[in-house]
Amino acid sequence: MRMSRLLFATLRETPAEAEIVSHQLMLRAGLIHKVSMGIYTYMPLGYRVLKKIERIIREEMDGQGAQELFMPVVHPAELWMESGRWQVYGKELMRMQDRHGRDYLLAPTHEEVITSMLRQDVRSYKQLPQLVYQIQTKFRDERRPRFGVMRCREFVMKDCYSFDRDEEGLSVSYEKMAHAYHNIFSRCGLHYRPVAADSGAIGGSGSHEFMALSEVGESAILFCHSCDYAATDEIAAVEPVPTGVGEEFREIETVWTPDCKTVEDLARLLKVPAERTVKTLCYMADGQPVVVLIRGDRQVNEIKLQNTLGCYELGFANDDEVRAMGMEPGYCGPVGLRSEIKVVADREVPLMVNHECGDGRKDYHLLNVNYQRGDYRIDVTADIALVEKGAKCPVCGAPLDLARGIEVGQIFKLHTKYSEKLGARYVDENGDEHDMVMGCYGIGVGRTMAAIIEQHHDAHGIIWPMSVAPFEVEIVPVNDKDDWLMAEAEKLYRELQQRGVETLLDDRKERPGVKFNDGDLLGFPLRVVMGKKCHETGLAEVKVRASGEVFEVPLADLADRVCALKQQMMAELTAPYGWEADI
Numbered sequence: 001m002r003m004s005r006l007l008f009a010t011l012r013e014t015p016a017e018a019e020i021v022s023h024q025l026m027l028r029a030g031l032i033h034k035v036s037m038g039i040y041t042y043m044p045l046g047y048r049v050l051k052k053i054e055r056i057i058r059e060e061m062d063g064q065g066a067q068e069l070f071m072p073v074v075h076p077a078e079l080w081m082e083s084g085r086w087q088v089y090g091k092e093l094m095r096m097q098d099r100h101g102r103d104y105l106l107a108p109t110h111e112e113v114i115t116s117m118l119r120q121d122v123r124s125y126k127q128l129p130q131l132v133y134q135i136q137t138k139f140r141d142e143r144r145p146r147f148g149v150m151r152c153r154e155f156v157m158k159d160c161y162s163f164d165r166d167e168e169g170l171s172v173s174y175e176k177m178a179h180a181y182h183n184i185f186s187r188c189g190l191h192y193r194p195v196a197a198d199s200g201a202i203g204g205s206g207s208h209e210f211m212a213l214s215e216v217g218e219s220a221i222l223f224c225h226s227c228d229y230a231a232t233d234e235i236a237a238v239e240p241v242p243t244g245v246g247e248e249f250r251e252i253e254t255v256w257t258p259d260c261k262t263v264e265d266l267a268r269l270l271k272v273p274a275e276r277t278v279k280t281l282c283y284m285a286d287g288q289p290v291v292v293l294i295r296g297d298r299q300v301n302e303i304k305l306q307n308t309l310g311c312y313e314l315g316f317a318n319d320d321e322v323r324a325m326g327m328e329p330g331y332c333g334p335v336g337l338r339s340e341i342k343v344v345a346d347r348e349v350p351l352m353v354n355h356e357c358g359d360g361r362k363d364y365h366l367l368n369v370n371y372q373r374g375d376y377r378i379d380v381t382a383d384i385a386l387v388e389k390g391a392k393c394p395v396c397g398a399p400l401d402l403a404r405g406i407e408v409g410q411i412f413k414l415h416t417k418y419s420e421k422l423g424a425r426y427v428d429e430n431g432d433e434h435d436m437v438m439g440c441y442g443i444g445v446g447r448t449m450a451a452i453i454e455q456h457h458d459a460h461g462i463i464w465p466m467s468v469a470p471f472e473v474e475i476v477p478v479n480d481k482d483d484w485l486m487a488e489a490e491k492l493y494r495e496l497q498q499r500g501v502e503t504l505l506d507d508r509k510e511r512p513g514v515k516f517n518d519g520d521l522l523g524f525p526l527r528v529v530m531g532k533k534c535h536e537t538g539l540a541e542v543k544v545r546a547s548g549e550v551f552e553v554p555l556a557d558l559a560d561r562v563c564a565l566k567q568q569m570m571a572e573l574t575a576p577y578g579w580e581a582d583i
């Protein structure tokens with residue numbers, strides 16, 4: 001490609017809307033173009049990267065025997081009614097009607113379509129197992145799209161589905177996908193780690209998320225240095241440490257606590273330590289009021305809470321909604337709550353003795369409250385607390401460490417969740433019918449691209465790993481008026497292309513500084529600089545973007561040298577990166 005013909009525009013300034021490096025650099029390098037909130041066009045250079053990641057994914061999926069197909073993005077509502085998700089899926093589901101008034105949706109995921117297809121096309125055990133995948137656009141109407149393609153509304157995803165006879169078969173498919181994911185993320189040059197994302201079972205095999213390590217990651221990973229325990233904070237268990245255990249129940253005291261709205265205010269005024277208080281938080285879950293109780297010094301993990309409630313929409317109740325529950329904001333408490341309000345408590349709360357909590361009335365709190373004495377009601381007790389750094393490892397007891405990660409992939413055992421509802425069954429050797437046993441496996445392709453940039457950049461711009469670079473090498477002749485130099489550049493350009501190297505020739509009529517700055521920003525792994533010296537010495541420079549190394553190479557050897565460096569840099573991406581070494 002000749003750069004003079006390339007459709008691209010780089011920006012000097014960092015766009016104000018971009019909070020994280022990958023978003024800033026993707027906009028500055030002109031890889032993406034914002035069309036609407038959370039909706040982007042991939043420009044030619046950006047799309048080349050996306051396609052390369054897709055190619056790696058395809059090779060590894062095909063290598064595991066998965067077959068590629070392509071499903072529609074518009075789904076009829078009936079299919080989602082069969083699975084029950086039309087009714088319960090929240091506002092993230094983009095619903096619409098056609099000209100006949102029939103309901104449709106823009107697909108955020110494809111379990112319904114694939115399962116309903118398999119139920120028609122697969123009848124016998126002889127046709128199982130099946131592994132199918134697609135790379136396709138999905139739509140989720142995120143409440144708060146941000147971070148560019150990291151959390152957007154329209155995005156490209158690889159989704160794969162496995163159909164097996166039984167749990168054993170599912171485990172085989174699951175392992176195949178885990179293996180493929182290791183290869184994919186290693187080849188993309190990512191520092192990553194798979195972590196348990198199974199609900200409940202510690203280190204379980206029900207689901208794993210593949211996390212690209214990054215400070216800007218939205219997921220927190222708790223991990224242990226003493227054993228190999230690693231889990232997202234969404235599932236990492238908190239060991240209950242109840243306070244007051246062994247004390248006699250004391251009589252409830254009502255205390256006047258003007259202007260004490262926080263646990264800290266209260267601890268100061270009443271000299272009650274935060275761990276002897278119970279925080280009462282009011283939520284609305286799918287439009288229903290829910291009161292949540294947790295030890296005063298702990299935080300609620302809203303994902304755990306959402307899983308406990310099984311709801312789709314969860315948010316804090318506003319002041320009016322809190323008052324409608326019969327309480328004053330800032331002074332909420334569980335004693336005397338109306339029976340129609342659901343009360344969810346963290347596991348520690350019912351074990352606590354003589355704890356403090358809000359009274360419900362403005363300016364009053366209660367001391368020496370006890371669930372075990374029947375002072376208040378709890379409907380559901382569950383682990384809903386956020387695990388913090390230093391908490392005990394649930395496997396070996398050592399203190400847990402915390403890292404942040406970008407979830408680039410997830411593998412999930414669905415078992416018969418969808419096949420049962422949608423009637424995807426097969427007949428075995430004896431003529432008996434069984435539900436197919438399913439798994440699903442996703443990779444966010446655009447998000448993987450952003451994660452690569454988060455891990456591979458410097459102050460000047462992106463540093464693409466060789467495997468995903470939009471072009472592998474750029475040729476920069478420093479003087480476009482020097483005919484001999486331009487002819488040499490042209491010769492190298494053609495030779496590299498013939499030898500299968502993706503080459504960009506910067507033939508623009510620009511100053512060398514502009515070309516170098518653009519090259520650094522765009523992050524091509526190798527740069528050949530043909531300067532004045534070429535005339536005198538017959539030498540050109542080959543610069544490695546990542547290390548900054550510069551080699552002086554005779555013109556006649558340039559193509560060989562570039563090919564050798566490319567091979568070497570590709571080979572470095574085959575081995576998985578270490579994880580512990582990065583912490």
Ligand SMILES: [Zn+2]
Nearest residue numbers: 224227393396
């Ligand atoms: Zn451990």
